[in-house]
Amino acid sequence: MRVEAPPPPAAPVSLRVQAELDRLLANGRIDFERGSDRLEPEATPLLDAIATLLSSAPELTVEVEGHTDSHGDAAANRRLSQLRAQAVKAYLIGKGIAPARIHTLGSGSARPLVRSRGPQADQLNRRIEFRIVALGGR
16 A cells, blocks of 8 residues: 655645745836836836735735945935836835735845946846835734
């Protein structure tokens, strides 16, 4: 008689959602008008997919972190990155995600993905990141 092994346990919802957020962001970008916190229209499908994902796990709280390239004043870049994170939060709230589930952080150019400069490096460094930070929607 052959005994079947039990299936592996499912990944916790927070890990599953984080992995899907990472996958979505690896395949698309949330872009803004240059020097502005106004979302580019091309960001809408990606943000809609993120809203749908977050709606599927209402017990999770997420941090939205904005980043800029290294051009310009560091304090101004931090402000701009915070405004961009808040614009993403506002969009998600408009799609039905509870405001208490979304925290924002503006890191400016303090955490670049790449240290070099140039158009491609700058584009990589200008980004929005999502991190699952808590269970419970608080």
